[in-house]
Amino acid sequence: MSGAVAHLRDEGSPRQVVLAGAISGLVSRFVIAPLDVIKIRLQLQVHSLSDPLSTYNIQGPVYKGTLSTLKHILREEGLTGLWKGNIPAEAMYLAYGSVQFSAYTYMSHLLDAIPQPYHPPGSVISFISGAAAGACGTTATYPLDLLRTRFAAQGRDRVYASIVSSIRHIAEHEGPAGFFRGLGAGVSQIVPYMGLFFASYEALKPVLATCAIPMPFGTSDAAAGVIASVLSKTAVYPLDTTRKRLQVQGPTRSRYVHRNIPEYRGVTRTLINIWKNEGRRGMYRGLTVSLLKAAPASAVTMWTYERVMAAMLTMEKTLSEE
Template structure:
């Protein structure tokens, strides 16, 4: 087994892994929050900019690219507009990071316990562990993810007055299942994404670390995280767009910043509808900012996780020295 795999799987206790994962999630979210809002706004834009105005059926803003969206949000909603949904998102990232890394190490240990003659290759084990970790973390934090999307989708006119009010409204008008709209797309996306990400990260980390180009301050972890994230994010992006479209369904659908979001039901019908009416560009709308977001998010996550774990391990050994 490679040293990189052993390092990520076997350093630290379960409590330390959970703590390092939580810290990594919080820091990562703080860094990429504005990019997340921009991506969501673009994903919910159902028309093509090449369509004539008479065919767009627009009721809301027209966003043009990443920079154009950034400028328009700042102009119409101020700096705070770029941080809409940040409270549920921070709670989601805190919980997600903890569950993700805990589930990853637990699954890795289970796979390592398989007798040698039946053991799968390390790359396959990494894929399975990453996929399982992603599925567990996504399901556990999905209501927070849905709230993050709905708050980020709000324009100058607020749909929900507060986080507590949003929970009450969804529970009253949509029931418990309302908090899990689009979960199928979320799990369908995160399983291959996290599997590809962890497998790619652990394969790329030793390669990047041994590169002839020196990487200062442990940045090889960040570079490996960026490359792994870009590849896996692009592969599953249409499912991410589908998840966002499904998350804003319900009685408040026509009150968000884009008031012409169609009625969707189910992962496959949503994918088919977007493909039919918006084409391939519709499935990948917001991909540029999504990749811009994924790169620093993954880099900061993996870099912070490694540093936090190193700090806790050093603190644990210090009294014994």
């Protein structure tokens, strides 16, 4: 392994990739859980203080900014309110991290095997592999993502008493399709997001690792993750908002902390509806806290993944030399 400048696709065995991906997912989720809850609350809000009755003429809770939302949740729901939906989210991040990095490595190796003169450039390999990894990870873990969103959207009045009851309720009242509400928006958002993220990360990683100012403890990996995350998240954010709005549709739509979530159908209709009634601000509501969440999440994920992988490779090498 060539230190911090090795490509992700060249690191570790399939089993090591799965384990490193799972651990990085668990660690990053716990760190960013409060910011995730704040982001979801802001994304589901269809009005602001400048428009208290909202374009839908329905009263409901009003949050203004990240700090205001944080204070409101702490005051109304206590500290545990910032970790609502964390159990399905931890399960989701564990599975997602494993699937994502495994799919990325597998697809990269497939594309690397394409002979000349058809062999694609490294940036193209990273983009396609990242897009495929995002699509696989999102589809495989989507029901957990939906549960995470619905629990995070609950206020003091609980919609679901437990994970088990939520699964039973959705299965009974919405059927199997209920677990995949908004999947189209999720996949259409994650494909360009993860493609841009991995392409940016792979390009930035060697540059930051060899920059004039040395970064301790492998933090060049974290820095590359932060920059790649900010660029890609901003580009696809409207689709993320669309996914959240679709995830809370169904018979419990009016029971969440926001009582005025409109009824949406389909990705395109939802995008048009938000743009028409809420404008550009509605499309990007919660972007600030999303970046505050995505940047450290990506930094922790990539730093943890690289450190765990390095530790496993070192251990493997030590054992082979004994």
